[in-house]
Amino acid sequence: MPTPGRPRAFDMSQVLEGAMRLFWEHGYEATSMAQLREATGLSSASLYGAFGSKQGLFERAAEHYVAGPGSVTEVIADGSLSPREAVARMLHASIDMQTDTSHPRGCLVALSGTVRAPGDGEAAVRAMMMARRASDRASIRECVVRGIASGELAEDTSVDGFTTMIHSFLLGISTQVCDDVPARDLHAAADALLALWHTPQHVA
Secondary structure, eight states, X not given: OOOTTSOOXXXXXXXXXXHHHHHHHHOTTTOOHHHHHHHHOOOHHHHHHHXXXXXXXXXXXXXXXXXXXXXXXXXXXXXXXXXXXXXXXXXXXXXXXXXXXXXXSSOHHXXXXXXXXXXXXXXXXXXXXXXXXXXXXXXXHHHHHHHHXXXXXXTTOOHHHHHHHHHHHXXXXXXXXXXXXXXXXXXXXXXXXXXXXXXXXXXX
């Protein structure tokens, strides 16, 4: 039998998986501690003892997401791929992940990043999601810069404009998925965007 007074052991991966799916489905603000207790199988005392607060649990769950389903965007930083191919793989892989019915739809980073409540915890969550989006944007920008340097894009391509276009599409996938836009239409839209990324024709 467990030693009296000692918190019962639990599987951290399973707890984070349950919390991640709940935050992913409902967002940070709408997810209650009662729901988190049910999803993780832990008492309030165990949750607070392990994570300190709802914010602390969300941060760990978000890290679990980034290392798991959210890792599909990391292909953008693969220097062995051509810049265009890296962007193409990122967009299509993100669409596949966000429309996968084995877990909540959309992207946790995009869907949880719009929290506007004034509390300290909410502000910290907002800052965390903003930092993640900034990291994705920076990786996309580096890819655009590589595209210009390699001749895939015209020298006068607006780096920030092209970056914003791709990043906006990436973030917008979640909204489209939540509105039941079919995966095939999203893939077609990604291909239409990628059609703008082409080697410029040089006039002799």
